[in-house]
Amino acid sequence: MSSLPPLPAQPSGTPWPTDEWPIGDLPANADRAKLARLTDHAFAATPPEDLGETQALVIVQHGRLVLERYGAGYGPDVTCHSWSMAKSITQALVGFLVDEGKLDIMQPADVREWRERAGDPRREITLDLLLRMSSGLAFLEDYAPDHPSDVIEMLWGKGKDDVAHFASSFPLAHAPGSFFSYSSGTTNIVSRCASQAADAFGPDFEAFMRRRLLDPLGMRSARPKFDKAGTFIGSSFCFAPPRDFARFGLLYLRGGVWEGKRLLPGRWIDYARTPTWQQPTEDGPYGAHWWLGLAGPGSFSAQGYDGQYIVLVPQLDMVLVRNGKTPAAMKNNVKRWLADIADCFRN
Template sequence: MSETLTRLPPLPIQPAGVPWPTVDWPVGDAPAALKKTRFAELMQDAFAARSTPRLGETHALVIVQGGRIVHEQYGEGFGPEQTYPSWSKAKSITHALVGIATGDGRLDVMAPAVAPEWRGAGDPRGAITLDQLLRMSSGLAWVEEYLPDRPSDVIAMLFGDGKADVAGFAASAPLAQPPGAQWYYSSGTTNIVSRALARAIGAKGAAFEAFMRERLFAPIGMASPVPKFDDAGTFIGSSFCFATARDFARFGTLYLRGGVWDGRRILPEGWVDYARTPTFQQAGAAETEGRYGAHWWLDLGGPGSFSANGYDGQYTVCVPDLDMVLVRHGATPLDKKDDLKRWIGEVVDCFRAI
């Protein structure tokens, strides 16, 4: 891992004289180098109508550069006070919470994850580590399918037989591959992580939410988040944490600043680098799905960028070389997903000097 870490681009520090957005976001002008004509065309792609041919619905766009909001725009009927669904962006929030517990000495991500379903003598699942879960490499059988007319473990977990105990449902899956042998994106793995974290800190339900607010949300000024829990008291960290676009931008800024906020270390040193260190992916996986780190995706905003990606077009993209965070929310059909990814890359490129 350390050999890979040396190749990671440096993370930018907060510019001198720019206040941290713990209370209010500072606002600035777009840079002189912005490709204004192309940027305006891309905004038309997103906001010309409630639903556009290229992207479907775009509800919110916040672009932060140099610690200041340089562009903010909302679709008809949406605004800065509204909370937006995270969907799988919640996985990256789960990553942050695991980091906090790791920094406290309560978790070791390289150790086997604690799951009662795997305690039987000789159960090979007992060797699965938190690192393998965070890197979507547990080997557990899973079908991550979002169309309701097809077999889907994620739909069953969130809305069907597994909804009362999402972690128990996911952890009951058999092994399809040896742990660590193959990358496969699975929302179930995150909820196993979420329950393991809850057990490590001795809190679930309301007590776990208090931990989220005290250790992560409140220190960086995130006042809006609404996390969701199942009947067993497990944070549904795979999918459900609503927040304003500006608060998602605060979360992205925390990662862009290496886990430090206004002089206070929130995430342990090296935790952000851990998130953006590439995971082994078998041939074809990265080309089809995109490169992956540890509960963060890679390269959406260009080489060296990393992002929290969610179903239906929810994105928080950190771009170190531009000192940028881009947040987009909307309702983009699956058949337009690749168009939206290209659009995000094109928007980011508008800020790059020719």
């Protein structure tokens, strides 16, 4: 972790956005013409073919809101999908429990479906391997309705009432730790482990989420979703306005500190952005429930289906939030667009 770039502190005199976002100006050296071209293209009256629909863009620099723009029918108070950005929120919830000594990520995960079978090789799967998407479980992450898809079956089919049980029932396809495979099922197993450690399910776990994370940040409009078994569907469902997603991003950009108080250990934030071993993958490098490198070296991001992004750029002291509806085939275009947005501030 020593090679990780440092995370910037909240500038002196800049209030925290717990109640309202402080407003700032674009820096004098920003490439305003390029920034205008990029945003005008994304928010055209007819969604551009290369990006699809962009519903919101929020840019925070040095702790202040310096630019925000919304599509027709959207605004600061309109709730947007998190989709898999919720995975990074789940990582934060695990961090609280690790800090309290209630979870040890290097120990085998407490999964009853694996404990109940003597000699089950899945007993070797640790929370660390789950958080790094390296469990080895045979789970197919595909969102196309006409394709075989374990994630669709989990969220809307026979697994929807107990997402963690559904996900933990899959056999191993690879030895634990030997193969990276991004999986929403993995996160829901982690989410149930967090509920067990907190001894809280359903409304009780939501109260834990609000007390430890959402309320301290001012994320009062965030709406997590639970299955019938009381597990937070941490793979996919924590709805919130774009400014609330930016608050969550700022917590990580500030190394776990908020209003001068440490909410998450700095080492947990560093763990999130420490690279996972991976075989080559087209989606890019991964940390622990956070993606790495989208907007240059040292950047890390929460990413969700349909083009939802919280991008943190420590070098620029910047948080970028993008919500939208972008077909999967165009997702790399959105990534390049976000990287180009960040580059407008590098002149």
